[in-house]
Amino acid sequence: MSGASGHRGAVRLLAGRILLLLGVLLVWHVLTSTGVLPKFFFGSPLTVLENAARWFVSGKIYRHLGITLIETVLAFGIGTGLGLAVGLWLALSPTASSLLEPYIKGANAMPRVILAPIFAVWFGLGILSKVALGVTLVFFIVFFNVYQGVKEVSPVVLANARMLGATSRQLLRHVYLPSATSWVFSSLHTSVGMAFVGAVVGEYLGSSAGVGYLILQAEGAFDINTVFAGILVLTAFALLLDFIVTLLERRLLRWRPTAASVERV
Amino acid sequence: MSPAAAPALALERITCTFPGAGRAAPPYTAVADTSLRVAPGEFVSVVGPTGCGKSTLLNVAAGLLAPTAGDVRVAGELLRGLNRRAGYLFQTEALMPWRNARDNVAAGLRFRGAGRKESRERADQWLVRVGLDGFGDRYPHQLSGGMRKRVSLAQTLILDPAIVLMDEPFSALDVQTRQLMENHLLELWSADRKSVVFITHDLEEAISLSDRVVVLSAGPATRPIGEFPIDLARPRDVAEVRLTPRFLELHRQIWELLKAEVLKGHVRRERP
Numbered sequence: 001m002s003g004a005s006g007h008r009g010a011v012r013l014l015a016g017r018i019l020l021l022l023g024v025l026l027v028w029h030v031l032t033s034t035g036v037l038p039k040f041f042f043g044s045p046l047t048v049l050e051n052a053a054r055w056f057v058s059g060k061i062y063r064h065l066g067i068t069l070i071e072t073v074l075a076f077g078i079g080t081g082l083g084l085a086v087g088l089w090l091a092l093s094p095t096a097s098s099l100l101e102p103y104i105k106g107a108n109a110m111p112r113v114i115l116a117p118i119f120a121v122w123f124g125l126g127i128l129s130k131v132a133l134g135v136t137l138v139f140f141i142v143f144f145n146v147y148q149g150v151k152e153v154s155p156v157v158l159a160n161a162r163m164l165g166a167t168s169r170q171l172l173r174h175v176y177l178p179s180a181t182s183w184v185f186s187s188l189h190t191s192v193g194m195a196f197v198g199a200v201v202g203e204y205l206g207s208s209a210g211v212g213y214l215i216l217q218a219e220g221a222f223d224i225n226t227v228f229a230g231i232l233v234l235t236a237f238a239l240l241l242d243f244i245v246t247l248l249e250r251r252l253l254r255w256r257p258t259a260a261s262v263e264r265v
Numbered sequence: 266m267s268p269a270a271a272p273a274l275a276l277e278r279i280t281c282t283f284p285g286a287g288r289a290a291p292p293y294t295a296v297a298d299t300s301l302r303v304a305p306g307e308f309v310s311v312v313g314p315t316g317c318g319k320s321t322l323l324n325v326a327a328g329l330l331a332p333t334a335g336d337v338r339v340a341g342e343l344l345r346g347l348n349r350r351a352g353y354l355f356q357t358e359a360l361m362p363w364r365n366a367r368d369n370v371a372a373g374l375r376f377r378g379a380g381r382k383e384s385r386e387r388a389d390q391w392l393v394r395v396g397l398d399g400f401g402d403r404y405p406h407q408l409s410g411g412m413r414k415r416v417s418l419a420q421t422l423i424l425d426p427a428i429v430l431m432d433e434p435f436s437a438l439d440v441q442t443r444q445l446m447e448n449h450l451l452e453l454w455s456a457d458r459k460s461v462v463f464i465t466h467d468l469e470e471a472i473s474l475s476d477r478v479v480v481l482s483a484g485p486a487t488r489p490i491g492e493f494p495i496d497l498a499r500p501r502d503v504a505e506v507r508l509t510p511r512f513l514e515l516h517r518q519i520w521e522l523l524k525a526e527v528l529k530g531h532v533r534r535e536r537p
Contacts, residue, residue: 159329160359162347164373164424174372178363255363257406 043225051229061214061233068210069237071127071199075134076192080184083139087146088172088180097147108144112136116205125207134198141191142184149183150176185253188245196238271341272302273460274326274351274428279335281321295321297486299335301479303428306458310471312523313481314530319464320356322487323430326462327353340427352426354417354434360405366392366416367401373424391419396449411442415449422453431463435470447474447503455500468523472515473503480522483530491522 025045031037032044055061090097090104116133123129153175161175203212211230218226281296295318303309313319324330325337328348337344339351360369370388375381392401395415405413414434421429435443451474454461465471471478472495480491495515497506506512 154358156355156357156359157361160353160355160420161361161372161376162329163327163351163353164420165349165376166372167376170376174376175361178361182363255365255404255406 040222041224043228047225048228048232051226052232055229055233061211064209064211064214065233065237067127068196068199068203068212068234071130071134071202071210072192072195072241074127074131075198076138076195078131079135079138079195080142080191082135083142084146084180084184086139087143088150088176091147091150091180092172092176104143108140113201116202119202120206130199130202130207130210133202134195137194137198138191141187141194145183145187146180149180153179182253182256185249188249189242192241192245193238196234196241200234271338273305273307273340274301274303274462275336275338276301276322276326277336277338279322279325279332279337281318281325281330282333294486295484296325296332297488299481299488301462301489303460303462305427305460307477308454308461308463308475309477309479310463310465310475311479311481312465312468312471312519313487314483314523314527315466317481317484317526317530318487319466319481320432322481323353323432323462323464326428327351327430329353348428350426351428351430352421352424354421354429354431356432356434356436358405358413360413360416360420362405365402365404366397366408369405369416370419370423373420377424387423388419391423392416394453395419411438411446414438414446418450418453426459428460428462431461433465434463436465436467443470444504450474451499451501451503468516468519469507470503472497472512472519473501473506478519480519480526483526490526491519493519 028042028045032039032042090100112133115136116129119129119132123132158171158175161171166174199210200212203210204216207213207216211234215227215230218224218230277300279296279299280294282292282294285291285293299322301309301311301322311319311322321330325332326348328337328344328346328351337348339348361372364372367385367388370391371381371384374384374387379387389401392398395418397412397415397419400408400412405416408416417434435446438446447470463471463474468478475495478493478495479489480493481487482490493515497509497511497515
């Protein structure tokens with residue numbers, strides 16, 4: 001795929017995608033404005049957009065969005081750090097990993113969203129309880145990826161590093177860690193998404209601020225348009241976070257083969 | 266034995282037995298009662314049928330694997346743990362994929378405590394020596410198979426090991442690249458004579474490179490069954506030397522011995 005035809009193809013694809021979105025919004029609009037679907041339950045796309053725009057114009061949204069994003073970033077950072085540390089430790093210590101294995105499996109199998117009420121009791125209705133929920137979601141993704149990453153370090157690369165004189169600390173720093181971080185980065189998209197889910201669900205279950213709180217309030221008032229506006233804003237920011245992750249990944253995983261770079265050789 | 270006369274590497278009556286795979290499976294003896302001595306500066310090739318335990322022997326020499334019985338002596342001293350005087354060129358990809366060519370070559374120096382700048386400078390010099398000038402910033406996946414082997418070679422030789430262990434290093438390369446690499450290896454070796462143990466299943470490669478060819482029996486319980494000094498003149502060109510009458514004669518002699526083992530190995534694999 002290259003040259004003018006590829007460029008034209010990409011433009012057409014983009015146009016097609018935008019048309020699809022507009023089409024769905026149009027159908028939604030027509031169905032609700034003609035009364036086929038009741039406006040009370042399904043809202044109206046124009047009002048949803050208007051509500052979302054009003055949030056940004058009045059500036060009401062920024063505080064709530066800021067809190068949700070802070071919760072997301074904290075949950076992501078702490079969850080990733082813990083996952084990396086525990087993953088490395090268990091992968092390199094067979095005794096500890098066989099001792100803890102059933103408990104880790106159990107903790108992972110448990111639907112952790114139900115921990116939200118407990119965290120609310122422990123940490124209150126502020127930021128902390130949401131961060132805690134996000135951490136439990138992020139931790140396991142990162143943990144399993146790091147564990148896998150360390151287990152799948154090529155034994156030849158390892159033996160080679162040892163023959164080149166690496167001490168066990170140097171092996172950890174120069175072989176295990178890079179291998180594990182590459183796995184962490186490949187799970188970044190999922191874990192950022194999970195941190196976001198943790199923040200919003202936590203807010204939704206009990207809070208005094210945040211986008212989840214706005215949605216909860218609107219729902220209490222049967223204001224379906226505002227609920228949709230909240231969902232719209234959340235989706236937009238989830239996409240933005242995902243985009244940031246993609247940029248980060250491109251910078252940090254330069255050494256990994258991609259289809260494009262293999263072609264270049 | 267005086268230190269000067271001590272072989273650079275001596276495997277003394279090495280036996281390697283691995284536990285069976287299942288509970289009922291009998292233990293598997295890969296190498297039995299094998300002795301091998303390599304003089305300082307000598308290039309020794311070890312040939313044998315595939316799966317005969319050649320790599321096991323090399324891992325023992327490297328100190329990566331402790332033998333069940335027998336001793337390894339390096340310059341007369343008993344080996345404990347890793348063989349610090351040996352460099353190891355592996356059969357499969359051994360470069361760290363997250364480091365570019367320069368940092369891969371510099372890795373050993375860095376591990377041994379050399380400074381970053383100095384290590385990189387020396388790595389660049391070695392990249393030039395192996396014909397990869399200007400490729401320092403490429404990551405392994407951006408290099409061809411032959412180039413990656415050159416990086417591995419530089420990575421091993423930059424540490425100036427007294428002994429170089431090579432495990433079918435060129436077996437994954439195409440014939441042309443392979444001959445280039447073999448000539449290149451001879452060039453590097455003759456400039457700075459190290460003891461080399463070169464493992465291969467390719468008899469022509471073994472004869473054209475070495476001072477001595479050791480033939481191993483088919484596995485299990487592999488042991489050496491023949492030893493042939495190679496009296497071909499140096500410097501050699503690996504492609505041209507294959508056409509000389511003496512080469513053909515040596516090839517015929519060694520092949521006669523090796524052929525029976527290859528057939529045995531074959532029969533054993535077909536009917537286990």
